[in-house]
Amino acid sequence: MTQTTPVPLGEITHTRVLRIAIPIVLSNITVPVLGAVDTGVVGQLGLPGPIGAVGLGAIILSAVYWIFGFLRMGTVGLTSQALGAGDRGEVSALLTRALLIGVAGGAALIVLQVPLFWAALRAAPATAEVEALSTGYMRVRIWSAPAAIAIYGITGWLIAQERTRAVLLLQLWMNGLNIVLDLWFVLGLDWGVQGVAIATFLAEWSGLALGLWFCRAAFARPGWRDPALVFEPARLKHMMAVNGDILIRSLLLQAMFVSFLFIGSSFGDVTLAANQVLMQFLTFSAFALDGFAFTAETLVGQAMGARARDRIRRAALMTGGWGLGSVLVLSLVFATAGGAIIDLMTTAPEVRVQARGFLAYAVAAPLAGVAAFMLDGIFIGATASRDMRNMMAVSFAIYAAALALLVPTLGNHGLWLALLISFVARAVTLGLRYPALEARASG
Incomplete structure (x- = not known):
């Protein structure tokens, strides 16, 4: 066991919440910019094949890497709790565990790449070219998979310590370098699709190096390389249980959105396209809410580690208030300017008309989802992962029942209502478990 020394956690204020949240929001904005540049660069080749290839390959790899998203969420909760408890040795050891999981997971994907790519392309077939x-x-x-997945752990470790500016700088560096190399390799050296891939490969490995530099303080303490601490059975078992629960929860959530896409496709190409356009409204809302949900993870986790029940409630209320305020603004923007936003995203007249017909759901979605989104952050910080898993299973069953009842009679309206x-x-079921979460801090 490592020694624990109480640490001053500081007052939870609006300024502190914004200081943590805003860099995360800005970091999220860089993600679609990189995707647009990747597409734009290969688009200059004047052929449709390279555009489709980069898009398809990026989607497949993103989906595979997303499976390891539990590493970021679990690391935030565990690290923030260790920090709140003053267990600096465990804070360092958690970084090592996260890096080991990331490298091992990436190595496994490299070994399994042939059957993995074959299965992915059978699920999403395209032309031979x-x-x-x-x-x-x-x-x-795929050869940068260890770096890409390990960065999930580094990101979670930094967020837990409120070092979100470092997370922003990490994203700016990786995406900025990726863009510069895209332009050089594709337009300058004429390397085509391979150039885009090499640019991302180099950016991800350089991102891992920068991330490790940001974590250098952890390597100044012996905990990160103490085998007895890093591989302590009880702590490893707890970490694997938390990550396993989060993985199951995330797979159910992903299944929900994938089924939404597949069922929507049965209503025809125009409806499918309209749904995709409107789903971008939800994605944009998630970018804004991420900042406050991540802040909830950090502050609730620290309070849970310190066994400070009042601080958990204050962190939940304050971050939740900012989350609600942000979606109120977004829903107002969507309600007043949604038509113009739709027109920016598509020039197809029939898709524009169809999307406007379902715009009300995109306006309502952030308001309907904000409580679930913020409670996710609260439960991640408290590492109440079993509740997250179980309540997600209940919510998925309710979603499936709503689909069965509403879609046959209401069509795409029923699909949106089910979502x-x-x-x-999710909000109601997690909300019912919240009192037990607070009670844990008093136990």
Whole structure:
């Protein structure tokens, strides 16, 4: 066991909440910019194949890497609690565990790349040209999988310590370098799709190096390389249990959104396109809410580690208030300017008309989902992962029942209503478990 020394946690204020949240929001903005540049650069080649190949390859790898998203969430909760408890040795050891999981997970993907790519391309078939180009793209990028996944752990470790400016700088560096190398390799050296892949490969490994430099304080303490601490059975078992629960919860959530896409496709290409346009409204809302949900993870986790029940409640209320305020603004913007936003995203007249017909759901979705989103952050910080898993399973069952009842009679309206019902179900079920979460801090 490591020694614990109480640490001053500081007052939870609006300024502190914004100081943590704003860099996360800005960091999120860089993600679609990089995707747009990747597409734009290969678009200059004047052929449709490379555009489709980069898009397909990036989607497949993003989906595979997303499976390891539990590493960021679990690391935030565990690290913030160790920090709140004053257990500096465990804070360092958690970084080592996260890095080991990231490297091992990435190495496994490299070993399994052939069957993995084959299965992915069978699930999402394309023309022979696009499949060949996308396979070449993925074969380059997969070699940076250990770095990409380890960065999830580093990001979570930094967020837990309120070092979100470092997270922003890390994203700016990786995405900025990626963009510069894209331009050089594709437009300057004419490396085509391979150039885009090599640019991302180099950016991700350089990002890991920068991330480790940001974490250098942890390496000044012996805990990070103490095998007895890093591989302590009880702590390892707890970490694996938390991460396993979060993984199951995330897979259910992903299944919900994938089913929304697949069922929407059964209503025709125009409705499918309209739904995709409107889903970008939800993505934008998530970018804004991420900042406050991550802040909740950090502050609630620190309070849980310190066994400070009042601080948990204050962190939950303050971050939740900012989350609600942000979605009120976004819903107002969507309600007043939604039509113009739709017109910016598509020039197809029939898709514009269809999207406007379902715009009300995109306006309502952030309001319906804000409580679930913020409670996710609170429960992650408290590492109440079993509750997250179980309540997600209940919510998924409610979503499936709503689909069965509403879609046959209401069509795409029923599909959107089922999604909104699932958001409310997640909020209600997690809300019912919140008193038990607070009680843990007093136990």
